[in-house]
Amino acid sequence: PQLGDYSPALAEVLDALAAEGSDIVFLSLHYPDDLAASRRVAARMKATAVLVEKKLGTAETMTLIAGSRLLIGMRLHSLIFAAAAGVPFLGIPYDPKVESLLREFGRPVCVKNGTLDAAALLQGARATLADWERESQAVVAQSEVLRMKARHTAELAVRLARSARS
Secondary structure, eight states: OOOHHHHHHHHHHHHHHHHTTTOOOOOOOOTHHHHHHHHHHHHHOOHHHHHSSSSOOOOHHHHHHOOOEEESSSSSSHHHHHHHHHHOOEEOSSSHHHHHHHTTOOOOOOEETTTTTTHHHHHHHHHHHTTTTHHHHHHHHHHHHHHHHHHHHHHHHHHHHHHHHH
């Protein structure tokens, strides 16, 4: 996705989080496009950020995300990986499926009418980091609810397939 007008607001949020002690790491899930977008945001930042310059495999990506306290992501898979690892996340939706996942997890939607609400994103990040344990537990709990729904849906599909053969 193109960060477009999001870059200045996102850089501002990340600078504030860095000033409060967070390490900022940019990870590209859609390499190399995301790396270019990450470089644009990092160039606007006053704080130093780490850019993962190479394409990582799924296991490396999951390990990096699992070691994080908060993930702010645009890519659906980054949010799914965070949820699977029990890492609280905030998303910048560029697509309805990203917004849908945020709503499914009760996460704030910080983009309104195509504009990133930096204040809402920063408030969400601060609240998440301040109550990290509860936020992580909520992500784990909702992930389990979704796993159970998926399992139930798969069981229904198998039953339907079997009954169609009979």
